[in-house]
Amino acid sequence: MIKVGIIGLGAIGQRLIPLFSNHPETKIVAICDTLQERVQEISRQIDSVKTYSNHNEMLEKTDLDLVYVTVPPKYHHAVVSDVIAKGINVLCEKPLANSSEEALSLYSQVKEKGILNAMNFPLNYNAGSKSFAALIKAGYVGKLRRIELKMHFPNWPRLWQQNDWVATKEQGGYVLEVGVHYIQQIQKIFGGMKVISKNVQYPADPIASENGIIALLELEDGTPILFDGLSQIAGEEEIKFTAFGTEGTLSLVNWANIEGGKIGQPIQSIETNESLEDSLIDNLVRALKGEEATIIDFYEGYKAQMVLEALRG
Ligand SMILES: NC(=O)c1ccc[n+]([C@@H]2O[C@H](COP(=O)([O-])OP(=O)(O)OC[C@H]3O[C@@H](n4cnc5c(N)ncnc54)[C@H](O)[C@@H]3O)[C@@H](O)[C@H]2O)c1
Known part of the structure; x- marks a missing residue:
């Protein structure tokens, strides 16, 4: 034991x-x-x-x-x-x-x-994210053209994670809390990356974490990565990780669901492979x-x- x-x-x-x-x-x-x-x-x-x-x-x-x-x-x-x-x-x-x-x-x-x-x-063990990685590896999108990470939160911090640090610039914010999961996934699936430029917005409170970010990053081969983060907005929370390629588009939506389509076809939900769950x-x-x-x-x-x-x- x-x-x-x-x-x-x-x-x-x-x-x-x-x-x-x-x-x-x-x-x-x-x-x-x-x-x-x-x-x-x-x-x-x-x-x-x-x-x-x-x-x-x-x-x-x-x-x-x-x-x-x-x-x-x-x-x-x-x-x-x-x-x-x-x-x-x-x-x-x-x-x-x-x-x-x-x-x-x-x-x-x-x-x-x-x-x-x-x-x-956890994205390394979930059926949804593992299916996303497996489809990319199998060539679903063809040659990669762009990666996008959308992180939109009606409220930050989220209702289930109320504490005294997660909305502070010092050790919180969604780039750190949520973005890091996808940074790790990009590094694992697509390889290393570097930050080219960023525009980070903060609310008036000097200790508060970001309420907006637009950042351009690049994979080692120059493929662009766009981070689009925004909080305190109308609507539903949406975390969407998308790979655009020469043959298709594939997204991991809200951690667990996949949707995608081939060029010229509509985007449709794709079943995850539950046998990959770990x-x-x-x-x-x-x-x-x-x-x-x-x-x-x-x-x-x-x-x-x-x-x-x-x-x-
Ligand atoms: N893997 C994930 O999906 C995921 C999701 C959210 C948060 N996190 C991470 O998990 C960690 C904890 O987040 P949380 O939301 O549970 O925070 P939390 O504030 O709810 O809990 C942290 C706990 O640690 C205690 N603590 C602080 N200093 C301590 C010390 N020196 N010794 C013992 N206890 C101490 C606090 O009293 C508190 O109970 C953070 O690093 C956060 O980034 C991971």
Whole structure:
């Protein structure tokens, strides 16, 4: 049984608790959050779990095989560095850190220790996004002409993620929170990219995160990538990741759905291949057993962080 510790029990930390608890090969043995009441409340859902409000005390006193760090981005570097120093395998939430420098430091530390280092980028496990990647690989769009990422939010922060950091310039905003998932996907499916130009808009509040971005990026072969982000607008939330090619157009819509068409044909919804559905926890278990697994490691997190920094800086 793989003994798991969790640091950070907010919206996302709580999401993964049932997945670790229900997996036959993982057991959550310790949880930690600086909010003591939260730790106590969550501990009622997990059998004989140890509770902590200081992560170093948890790392000191508990025998752990894997630690999942899901604190706000500003604290990733400090907390993950403490986990690495103990030589414990680590799963970190995205983004890897709050700057390229911090991300590089985390990557260098795990490389030196030789521990499993993984990030939670769910698009690498979902049927919709995996079907999108498989169709691209199979040549659905032909030769790629352009990539577009549309991120439109009636409200930022979204209603399910209300906290004191996600709408701050310091460690929030949707370029960082949402854009990073697609930056990682572009790097995985299409290769590296660089930022050519950007126009980022901010509201009057000096600490608030962006409320608009238009950015032009390029793949290594010069193929253009357009980021179009806008919040505090009418209508529905829409996150649309589109590849335009010489033979067709293909989009991943709102994380999970695919639509597309061949040149001259209308855009239609396309069925996802459910057999591609995978699970982060299954892959972590396989990796810890030395088996082949899909793991998005800290190097990929670092590469995505460099693009984020160029967009946000
Ligand atoms: N993978 C995804 O799809 C996805 C989606 C949204 C957010 N995230 C990421 O997940 C992380 C957490 O986001 P969230 O929405 O759950 O935030 P949150 O603010 O709801 O929760 C963070 C929790 O960490 C606790 N905390 C802060 N510092 C701590 C410390 N030093 N030790 C222990 N606990 C500490 C806070 O008290 C809080 O309970 C962020 O990095 C965010 O970017 C990932």
